[in-house]
Amino acid sequence: MSLREELLAQEYDERTKPRGFVYFTDADGQVVAKTCRKCGELKHAKNYHHKSDGFGQLGPYCKTCVSDRDREYYDKNRERLKRVKYAYYRRKRAEQLSLNLFDDNE
Ligand SMILES: [Zn+2]
Structure with a gap:
């Protein structure tokens, strides 16, 4: 079962945005999964780093x-x-050598 099927089975809401961007939200509107901006794969929120001003408070990649x-x-x-x-x-190293040289001259 793909992640998408799994999320649909758990009755999360699937939402789509332009350019193939898909995300899922729970009943509270919290993002539980979204499409990575780089590899384009739908991934669970735990696969993203936290980013307070990111979409769903998650980093884009x-x-x-x-x-x-x-x-x-x-x-x-x-x-x-x-x-x-x-x-x-x-x-x-040069600093060290010049210091040693200086010491020797004393
Ligand atoms: Zn990715």
């Missing part, structure tokens, strides 16, 4: 898409992040 995006960001910026770290290391 499911947790899977959020972690995929974070990993992609890291992969894309891996070289740059490495360079930043290395530059910091070099600067600290």
